[in-house]
Amino acid sequence: MFGRSEAVKKSSKLAYEENPEKVERAEVVVGISSCDSAAFIGHTAEQAAKGLVDYFGSKNSVLINVDSDSGDRTKEIFLGTTTRVPKVYLCTPAGIKGRGHKLINLVNKAAELKAEAVIVVDAASKSITPLWIKNLGEPIFSGFSFVTPLYLRHKYEGILTSGIVYPLTRVLYGRRVRQPNGGDLAFGMALAETYLRHPTADEKSIQQAGVDVWMTTMAINQGVPICQSYVGRPKMQGSPDGVMPQISAFVDVVGTVFDLMGFFQERWKKVRWSKPTAVFGFGMGEPDAPPPLEVSEADLYRVFLQGFSQYQSLWESLLDNKTFSKLTEIKHLPVAHFSFPSELWARIVFRYTVAHRNRVTDRQSLLESLLPIFHGKSLSFVKKTERMSVQQAEEYIENECMIFEEMKSYLVADWQENQ
Numbered sequence: 001m002f003g004r005s006e007a008v009k010k011s012s013k014l015a016y017e018e019n020p021e022k023v024e025r026a027e028v029v030v031g032i033s034s035c036d037s038a039a040f041i042g043h044t045a046e047q048a049a050k051g052l053v054d055y056f057g058s059k060n061s062v063l064i065n066v067d068s069d070s071g072d073r074t075k076e077i078f079l080g081t082t083t084r085v086p087k088v089y090l091c092t093p094a095g096i097k098g099r100g101h102k103l104i105n106l107v108n109k110a111a112e113l114k115a116e117a118v119i120v121v122d123a124a125s126k127s128i129t130p131l132w133i134k135n136l137g138e139p140i141f142s143g144f145s146f147v148t149p150l151y152l153r154h155k156y157e158g159i160l161t162s163g164i165v166y167p168l169t170r171v172l173y174g175r176r177v178r179q180p181n182g183g184d185l186a187f188g189m190a191l192a193e194t195y196l197r198h199p200t201a202d203e204k205s206i207q208q209a210g211v212d213v214w215m216t217t218m219a220i221n222q223g224v225p226i227c228q229s230y231v232g233r234p235k236m237q238g239s240p241d242g243v244m245p246q247i248s249a250f251v252d253v254v255g256t257v258f259d260l261m262g263f264f265q266e267r268w269k270k271v272r273w274s275k276p277t278a279v280f281g282f283g284m285g286e287p288d289a290p291p292p293l294e295v296s297e298a299d300l301y302r303v304f305l306q307g308f309s310q311y312q313s314l315w316e317s318l319l320d321n322k323t324f325s326k327l328t329e330i331k332h333l334p335v336a337h338f339s340f341p342s343e344l345w346a347r348i349v350f351r352y353t354v355a356h357r358n359r360v361t362d363r364q365s366l367l368e369s370l371l372p373i374f375h376g377k378s379l380s381f382v383k384k385t386e387r388m389s390v391q392q393a394e395e396y397i398e399n400e401c402m403i404f405e406e407m408k409s410y411l412v413a414d415w416q417e418n419q
Contacts, residue, residue, distance in 0.1 A: 018079065021086040026062040026113045028052060028137060031106040032078070033099060034123035035068040041123045042081045048121060049083035051133025064109060066102035067091045074123070100211035107195045117141065119186045131232040135281040136186040145224035147186040148179050148216060149231045150279065154293040155385055155393035159378055160245040160253060162397050164349060165213055168257055171404040173220045174271040178228060180216040181253055187219065194218050200263060203256070209249045210256030217260050221267060230281035243295050244375065251367045258356040269412050273405055300379035301335045307372025314369050318355050323347050330376070340380035342403045348373060350411040354418050
């Protein structure tokens with residue numbers, strides 16, 4: 001088993017384990033992340049186990065439910081589900097929540113089992129099929145060290161990723177990884193030591209919702225072979241959160257991307273343009289249509305306008321005069337004609353990364369102040385793509401990313417001049 005730093009020991013919150021079949025070795029691990037997931041865990045365990053049997057039947061495998069102190073019957077249903085694959089249940093201590101804690105527990109256990117591949121899925125993924133396990137895990141046995149998912153999604157689903165996380169990670173590190181924060185992923189154990197030892201592993205945001213983009217960013221910057229893989233059917237969550245992210249998720253995810261910029265600054269400042277990332281899993285047949293998703297333009301607009309009441313003085317102090325004037329100008333546009341220029345959005349995001357690095361105000365307040373602006377940019381995205389197909393909306397997002405790349409010199413100059 002890999003050694004662990006003191007920081008990682010603190011961030012590992014394993015309090016309880018049940019291993020009824022006394023599993024001591026597994027080549028393939030499927031980790032199912034859960035929190036109060038009794039309604040979904042049985043189905044997900046069945047599908048994951050079938051995927052292991054059907055596609056990795058020649059290897060020793062195990063299902064591990066990494067749980068966050070669920071108050072329902074998640075553990076009982078998981079352990080009671082009939083599968084041909086042994087199961088292990090891991091749980092964080094009472095009151096300890098957070099996806100990051102669970103995934104660090106999973107990496108630790110996978111290292112203990114001397115696994116070769118670890119596949120991570122969400123318990124509440126109602127659309128999971130055995131093919132997901134194949135398409136996430138197979139690349140690890142084909143020379144890749146890290147796999148992110150590609151789903152057919154509604155054009156407004158995952159708007160946090162498409163609006164800020166994907167463009168920013170792409171412009172920083174030069175890799176086009178469409179779902180750097182997708183929630184389903186796979187990695188080889190060559191990355192385990194990085195995840196267990198890295199000095200950023202103990203950051204609060206990484207222990208929570210920032211862990212997925214952290215794991216992706218670590219893989220990119222380790223220089224290991226990475227790929228994207230089509231998992232199959234559109235991802236449907238058992239408990240959808242709606243279009244816009246919760247404040248805590250926004251702060252954790254965006255804050256993690258911002259935090260890592262400081263750690264990897266000597267690398268990303270040298271990156272000029274992005275390059276494609278390998279795609280695994282073509283030839284899967286005609287995809288299903290993504291489920292419908294309702295968006296309230298009025299709510300997006302309302303939150304954007306409310307941001308001026310709460311944060312106008314902060315925005316004015318952070319942004320240069322031209323940028324702030326343009327932001328104030330679009331405040332007066334009616335919903336029917338609302339438009340938020342992509343160049344303005346990129347400039348604001350870049351300015352925020354520098355303000356975050358310089359700690360111009362407390363981290364939480366700074367990141368929360370970006371959220372109303374993000375609502376405005378999201379409203380503009382909804383308006384511009386409302387008559388577009390999913391594919392056309394994807395092309396629009398790719399164009400947004402190119403604008404970020406074309407403006408990177410502004411970021412580098414601002415970053416260096418305001419140290």
